[in-house]
Amino acid sequence: MSDPAARIAELEKQVADLSSQLMQAQKLASVGTLATAITHEFNNILTTTINYAKMGVRHQDAPTRDKAFEKILAASQRAAKITTSLLSYARHKPNRVDVVNLSVIVGDLLVLVEKDLMRYRVQLETHLADNIFAEINASQIQQVLMNLVINARQAIKERGQVTVTVSKSSDNKWAEIAVKDTGCGIPKEVIPKIFQNFYTTKTADEQGQGGTGIGLALCKDIIEAHKGRIRVESTPNVGTTFTLKLPLVKQAGLVKSKEPQLVNS
Ligand SMILES: Nc1ncnc2c1ncn2[C@@H]1O[C@H](COP(=O)(O)OP(=O)(O)O)[C@@H](O)[C@H]1O
């Protein structure tokens, strides 16, 4: 018979490994959701690039060529921004914690979701304050934000608005990220259930997104592992606001990598 303590340690390790795998699988599923919108965006960028390249070839005068080069450069930079954001979001770095400027990682994630929102006629408004730093695993916090934004989009039946805000709490202790929508809202009696694993009121949308009930449970685990808080305020038929609070770090600087411990709730 093996030592029970060793067996427990082994099982705990397996649970931790499976939690990490589930998190990565959920993240890649959300990338899949965005694939259509991102592919359309790339097509638009390519069309712009090809048209201006043709213009530059046909018209030899310097002003026309300069204009063509500028347009091609801007389009290519936009494409590079999307691929860089996508690669950094999809990369699995469970052990990494850095002091990061929250508005930068929030902005990078929104580059990936904005076209998806446009497809559903959802307007995106942002208020991203600068110089707000927190010590986080950036890709995990982006995953939380991605879940909240996709939930917000799914809560909006026809046209609406999603507002993403990065700010500091009034007592200067927390960095806050808020995602506000003008969607269907959540009845009071349902709110205690939404963070439970597998609680869902949806069937998957045409992108196959939603309907598993693991999104908010993962968000809660990730935020708690960061010693943060996640709060929800909602009014049926008016909308919902999710607010993430993360311990505020006063200054930017490199911090050694350490692993936020995922709690399996
Ligand atoms: N922004 C929102 N507006 C209205 N309801 C929401 C919102 N976000 C989450 N919910 C509710 O919480 C439930 C659980 O969300 P989640 O854990 O992300 O699972 P899923 O998206 O797979 O249903 C949803 O099914 C929905 O009922």
Ligand SMILES: [Mg+2]
């Ligand atoms: Mg969800």
